Amino acid sequence: MLEKNPTAIISVENVSLAYGAADGPNVLEEIDLKLHEGEFVCLLGPSGCGKSTLLKIIAGLIQPSAGSAVMDGIHITGPEWHRGVVFQQPPLYSWLSTRENVRFGLKMRKIPKAEGLKLADEYLDKVGLLQYAGHKPYELSGGMKQRVAIARALVNSPRVLLMDEPFGALDALTREEMQQLLRNIWRETGCTILFITHDVDEALSLGTRVLVMSRSPGRIIREFTTSFTCGITAESTGQARYSPAFLKLREEILGLINKQKLSSINNLN
Template structure:
C-alpha cells in the first residue's frame, strides 16, 4: 500500500456527448515520493491532478490518501498551479497565511508559520511586497510557500514552472528539491518537459493520448544531485521520448 492509491476513470458529459478523459488509471505513490506525470497534450494529466485534489469527482473508482477516500478539497492536499493564483490585494505574508486563516487560526500564529515558509523559499526580504511587485519566479515561490504552510500530506503541482524562463525554471527545480527533502513531503507533479521530469522525479508515469491511461512507469534510478546531461539521464530521456513518439504516431494514424 502507498500513501496515495489512484484507481479511477473519468468521463465528461456535455449535452448528449460524452468524452472519456481517463481510463483505468492505476497509480500508487509512496510516502515521500516525487512522481511526475507526463504525456501528450490533452491526455488528462491536469484532470487526474484535479481528481486527486478533490476538485472533480471520478466517474468510477476511488482515490485513497493516507488510508481515507478523497471526497473533496481539504488542507491535506496542497495545490500549486502554473498561473500562481495569488491574491493581488494581499502582500506575500498574507497570501501565505491565507489558508491558515481560513482554518480559524489566529493572525499572529498564522503569520508566524507563514514566515517559516517564506524564509524557506528565500523571500524573507519581500514578505510585505505585493504580487505585482514580484517577478514570475518569486510569485511561484510564494505559491509554493502558501501550499506548504497548510502542512499538507501531498503537494500537487500542475506545470508550476511552465511559464518561466529557462534559467528561472532550472533554479526553482533545484529549490523545490531542497524543500522536498527538508519537508519530507510527497509530490505529484505534472509537466510537459521530459528534461524536467528526469531531473526531478523518483518515478515518471508516462500517459497515453486520450483517453489517458498509464502507458509505462519509469524508475529514475539516478542518484541526486543529478547532472542534466549525464549518460543515465539521456538514456531515460530517450526512452520517454520514444514512448511519446509512439503516442504521436498512433494518434496521427487514427
C-alpha cells in the same frame, strides 16, 4: 532516502472520467496509481491526455465517473489542506501582501494570527522571499510569484503536494532555480509530490518515479524508477543531465511520447 516498503498515502483505483454526460467519451480510462510516503512522482504525456484532470481528481476538485481516489483509506470527496495544490499560474490575491497570501489558508483554518504570521514568515524564508513579505503580487516577478504559491501550499504542512506544470511559464534560468528550490524543499520536508510536466528533462531531474500516459483517453502506459534527483545539487545538474544513463532514459521516454503523438495524427488521417 525512501523507505524500502513505503506506505501508500494516495490510492487511485480503476478511475475513469467521461466528458460531459456520463456516457460521453472518456478523457481518463482505468487509471491505477499509488503515491507513496516521501516519493517524488512526475507525470508525463502528450497534450490532452488527462494529466491535469487526474491531478484535479486527486486534489478533490472533480469527481471521477468510475473508480475511486482515496487518501489514507478515506475517499477523496473535496479539497482539503492535507493536499496542497500549485498551478502554473499562481492564483494569488492581488489586494493581499505576500505574507498575507501565504497566511491565507492558515487564516481559513482559524490558526491564531500570531502563529500564522510566524509560520508565513518561516516559509517565505524557506523560499528566499522574506524580504518581500510586505510586497503585493504585482510587484513580484513570475518566479517570485511561484515561490509564494509554493510557500502558501507548504505552510499548511500538507502530506501531499500536487503541482500542475508549476514552472511551465518561467524562463530557463528561473526554471532551473525553481527546480533546485523544490528539490531542496522535498528533501527537507519529506513531503510526497505529484508533479505534472511536459519536459522530460525536468521529470528525470526531479522525480524518483516517472509515469508516462497515453494519448486520450489517458492511461498510464509505462513507469520508470529514477534516482538522478537524489544526487543532484545546484552545481551538478549539468553532469546528471549529460550522463549516459540519463540520456538513454530520456530517449526511451521521448520515443514513447512521440509514438503516442504519431498514433493520434494517424487516426486523424
